[in-house]
Amino acid sequence: MAEMPMIEIKAVSRFYGIYKALDSVTLDIAAGEFFSLLGPSGCGKTTLLRSIAGFDTPTSGDIRIDGQSAIGVPPNRRPTNMVFQNYAIFPHLNVAENVAYGLKRLKLDAQDERRRVGDALDQVRLSTLGKRGAHELSGGQRQRVALARALVMRPKVLLLDEPLSALDKKLREEMQVELRSLQKAVGITFVLVTHDQYEALAMSDRIAVMFGGRIAQVATPKEIYQRPLTRAVADFLGGMNFMKARITGETATDLSVETQRFGAVTLTKPPGFTCGTSEATIGIRPERLRVLWDDDTAPHAIEGHVVDRHYFGEITHLIVNVPGLDAPLSVSETNNFGADDIPVGAPIRLAYDPDALVALAD
Amino acid sequence: MSPPLTGAKFTGGRHGIRKSRWLPIYVTVYLGFLYLPILLLPIFSFNNAASTTFPLAGFTTKWYAALWGNGAMLDAARNSLFVGLCVAILSTGHAICAARAITRYRFRGQRAATGLIMAPLFLPEIIVAVSLLMIVLQIGIELSLATVILGQTVFCLPYAMSVLISGFEGFDRSLEEASMDLGETALGTFRRVTLPVVAPAIVSSLLVSFTISLDEFILAFFLSGTEPTLPVYIWGQLRFAAKLPSVLALGSLMLVLSILLITIAEFLRRRSQRRIQGRLANG
Numbered sequence: 001m002a003e004m005p006m007i008e009i010k011a012v013s014r015f016y017g018i019y020k021a022l023d024s025v026t027l028d029i030a031a032g033e034f035f036s037l038l039g040p041s042g043c044g045k046t047t048l049l050r051s052i053a054g055f056d057t058p059t060s061g062d063i064r065i066d067g068q069s070a071i072g073v074p075p076n077r078r079p080t081n082m083v084f085q086n087y088a089i090f091p092h093l094n095v096a097e098n099v100a101y102g103l104k105r106l107k108l109d110a111q112d113e114r115r116r117v118g119d120a121l122d123q124v125r126l127s128t129l130g131k132r133g134a135h136e137l138s139g140g141q142r143q144r145v146a147l148a149r150a151l152v153m154r155p156k157v158l159l160l161d162e163p164l165s166a167l168d169k170k171l172r173e174e175m176q177v178e179l180r181s182l183q184k185a186v187g188i189t190f191v192l193v194t195h196d197q198y199e200a201l202a203m204s205d206r207i208a209v210m211f212g213g214r215i216a217q218v219a220t221p222k223e224i225y226q227r228p229l230t231r232a233v234a235d236f237l238g239g240m241n242f243m244k245a246r247i248t249g250e251t252a253t254d255l256s257v258e259t260q261r262f263g264a265v266t267l268t269k270p271p272g273f274t275c276g277t278s279e280a281t282i283g284i285r286p287e288r289l290r291v292l293w294d295d296d297t298a299p300h301a302i303e304g305h306v307v308d309r310h311y312f313g314e315i316t317h318l319i320v321n322v323p324g325l326d327a328p329l330s331v332s333e334t335n336n337f338g339a340d341d342i343p344v345g346a347p348i349r350l351a352y353d354p355d356a357l358v359a360l361a362d
Numbered sequence: 363m364s365p366p367l368t369g370a371k372f373t374g375g376r377h378g379i380r381k382s383r384w385l386p387i388y389v390t391v392y393l394g395f396l397y398l399p400i401l402l403l404p405i406f407s408f409n410n411a412a413s414t415t416f417p418l419a420g421f422t423t424k425w426y427a428a429l430w431g432n433g434a435m436l437d438a439a440r441n442s443l444f445v446g447l448c449v450a451i452l453s454t455g456h457a458i459c460a461a462r463a464i465t466r467y468r469f470r471g472q473r474a475a476t477g478l479i480m481a482p483l484f485l486p487e488i489i490v491a492v493s494l495l496m497i498v499l500q501i502g503i504e505l506s507l508a509t510v511i512l513g514q515t516v517f518c519l520p521y522a523m524s525v526l527i528s529g530f531e532g533f534d535r536s537l538e539e540a541s542m543d544l545g546e547t548a549l550g551t552f553r554r555v556t557l558p559v560v561a562p563a564i565v566s567s568l569l570v571s572f573t574i575s576l577d578e579f580i581l582a583f584f585l586s587g588t589e590p591t592l593p594v595y596i597w598g599q600l601r602f603a604a605k606l607p608s609v610l611a612l613g614s615l616m617l618v619l620s621i622l623l624i625t626i627a628e629f630l631r632r633r634s635q636r637r638i639q640g641r642l643a644n645g
């Protein structure tokens with residue numbers, strides 16, 4: 001990031017009594033980026049977002065928005081706008097009045113204001129509902145009103161606290177696509193809080209994964225999914241098969257390990273990896289293990305027995321016991337070739353690509 | 363729901379029906395007892411006779427007409443109106459602050475504070491009246507409409523509080539945050555969001571306080587000096603049998619006004635609740 005970040009969060013901590021809701025969080029968010037804060041419930045996502053919005057003041061640390069320190073600046077004087085989790089639509093105003101709410105303070109002339117409200121409603125495809133009362137809207141429509149109401153202010157940063165969690169699955173997936181293309185269209189920095197990994201992966205330019213008030217990893221969706229740094233990140237994003245491996249060699253960037261069944265491999269060393277012991281944790285995603293049928297062959301394969309099977313529609317999860325491994329492997333296989341018919345107890349061969357193995361810090 | 367439970371409920375229901383054969387009769391008698399005397403008021407107020415006995419002696423509106431010519435009565439009515447307005451504004455004003463604090467913040471002594479504010483609801487009114495009178499006399503304030511207003515404000519506060527608390531409880535804090543987020547100041551937020559959303563509850567509290575003040579007798583009787591409010595005036599008139607029909611006419615008017623105000627208040631309270639609940643149900 002050559003240019004100045006839109007949001008700089010510097011060593012921000014937030015204590016509630018002695019409880020650390022945020023623990024020295026440092027983070028840069030670039031202008032025009034779609035950035036997601038992802039983590040389990042209670043990890044401090046909302047606290048961080050509210051600190052950026054100005055509804056919460058960090059106990060220590062600095063937050064700079066567009067180059068200006070925001071500490072001590074009240075929410076109404078920050079160039080940020082927020083979409084609240086419950087949308088917070090003003091119940092006494094209709095849709096258009098809700099959207100125009102913030103504009104009233106700008107004292108635009110009537111025509112200008114009408115145009116901006118109209119444009120904002122167009123953007124979220126609500127132009128026909130301007131006269132609707134706030135309590136006559138569906139969940140998805142309320143979400144759009146909240147979005148239009150914030151966007152009409154032309155903020156530098158739009159903050160969204162789990163904006164889709166109140167919607168049903170289908171609508172949620174539609175809105176994910178819509179939000180993403182809306183962000184592309186307006187070019188505003190979006191910071192999205194979510195505890196839904198798929199949502200974060202599908203929408204973001206970059207994701208920060210948080211646990212217990214700390215940032216565990218910041219990376220692009222692809223990188224964070226394929227190259228998780230820690231066991232917790234890997235586990236939170238989609239699940240992973242973990243195993244112990246013996247360290248046989250180490251350079252500044254790489255780690256050579258010897259595993260029970262996956263042979264000797266050289267892996268990228270995760271930053272912050274401390275080689276205290278002679279053992280490392282490595283992992284492989286369930287979908288990176290492929291079932292070998294009949295006389296299929298592969299350069300790298302392992303053998304085992306199916307001990308359990310879970311059907312998920314388009315895929316099946318197979319639990320495979322491999323002799324010599326501490327824990328059974330979880331395999332996810334598409335049902336195109338009949339993975340849903342493999343009987344429990346059947347012998348099975350699994351192909352893998354050594355590149356799919358990752359070394360993980362604890 | 364498991365079958366045994368449904369069965370138990372069913373027999374319970376049948377049991378209830380058998381028992382309730384006397385219930386309609388009881389309810390009829392009860393309601394008759396409650397409302398017939400009140401009904402007599404307007405009936406006799408249109409009766410063309412000075413005595414309140416059956417049979418009725420024909421229809422007249424002269425008692426109502428006589429009210430207009432009655433200067434003392436009009437004075438009392440003006441006093442009541444003035445006191446009612448002051449009490450409504452004062453008690454609602456105070457109750458807004460208290461109800462907002464109670465519904466919005468957690469603070470030490472919250473329960474105690476709530477209890478103390480609501481207590482006059484359960485204290486015998488005559489005790490409150492006597493103690494207020496003692497204090498007023500002790501301090502040496504002259505009895506006047508002002509002292510009535512003071513006393514009735516204390517008395518109305520819990521009623522205003524219960525109306526407002528129910529109105530404020532559904533109020534979502536994030537509405538105010540959303541307003542601040544959209545650039546509005548704290549004061550502007552209160553004016554543009556908080557007030558309008560809770561306005562029905564406030565109006566309803568004003569109406570309830572006003573109605574209570576309008577009908578309130580004991581405090582007014584103890585604390586008013588030479589200027590009577592309507593109930594005190596009526597009480598004074600009851601000594602003169604000839605004035606009774608006029609009092610009945612006046613009473614009928616007050617009755618209608620009270621019912622009207624309370625109905626509007628209840629309507630507003632329900633509407634504000636529906637509005638808030640509709641939002642919750644949708645969100």
Ligand SMILES: Nc1ncnc2c1ncn2[C@@H]1O[C@H](COP(=O)(O)OP(=O)(O)OP(=O)(O)O)[C@@H](O)[C@H]1O
Binds near residue numbers: 016041047
């Ligand atoms: N006002 C408060 N007082 C005390 N503790 C608080 C307060 N607000 C939040 N916390 C604590 O701080 C932690 C982080 O809260 P936060 O709301 O940021 O979590 P979150 O990541 O948004 O979780 P969720 O996904 O459930 O919304 C939680 O453990 C919470 O209990």
Ligand SMILES: [Mg+2]
Binds near residue numbers: 045046047
């Ligand atoms: Mg949260």
